[in-house]
Amino acid sequence: MAHLPAGSPVWDAHTHTGDRDPDGKTNTAESLLAALDGAGHDAAVICPSADPAGYPHNNDRVLEEAGGSGGRLIPFLRVDPKAGDPAAEVERCLDLGHRGIKLHPRSERFPLSHQGMDAVAAVAADRGVPLLIHAGRGIPSL
Numbered sequence: 001m002a003h004l005p006a007g008s009p010v011w012d013a014h015t016h017t018g019d020r021d022p023d024g025k026t027n028t029a030e031s032l033l034a035a036l037d038g039a040g041h042d043a044a045v046i047c048p049s050a051d052p053a054g055y056p057h058n059n060d061r062v063l064e065e066a067g068g069s070g071g072r073l074i075p076f077l078r079v080d081p082k083a084g085d086p087a088a089e090v091e092r093c094l095d096l097g098h099r100g101i102k103l104h105p106r107s108e109r110f111p112l113s114h115q116g117m118d119a120v121a122a123v124a125a126d127r128g129v130p131l132l133i134h135a136g137r138g139i140p141s142l
Contacts, residue, residue: 015044017032033069050104059093063097075097077094078104082116087119087120
């Protein structure tokens with residue numbers, strides 16, 4: 001913080017809420033906002049935690065959580081490029097107000113070469129929204 005100009009906003013670019021993640025982690029919008037307050041952060045990008053049941057209902061939940069946050073939670077949708085019509089889910093969510101896309105190759109077990117990735121990336125490019133891809137812990141070289 002000492003290196004930032006006075007009054008610079010601080011955002012967390014990678015947070016999750018949900019209660020069905022197979023790793024056992026849970027989080028709510030309320031606890032996330034409290035953590036942001038405790039850290040002195042202004043806002044955060046929020047996306048659904050992993051859920052074996054899929055993401056449409058989780059994307060709707062995250063959008064609702066963001067809507068009740070006073071602008072502090074920025075909703076990013078999550079989609080499994082192997083499930084159903086991923087481009088249609090991305091379009092649906094962006095039309096509803098999501099501001100970006102989060103993909104997780106480790107959780108959903110897909111390679112970046114999967115054909116669903118092309119469809120998701122094409123929508124992201126067409127709509128001019130960020131596309132975040134988990135590339136950290138537990139991932140071989142992408």
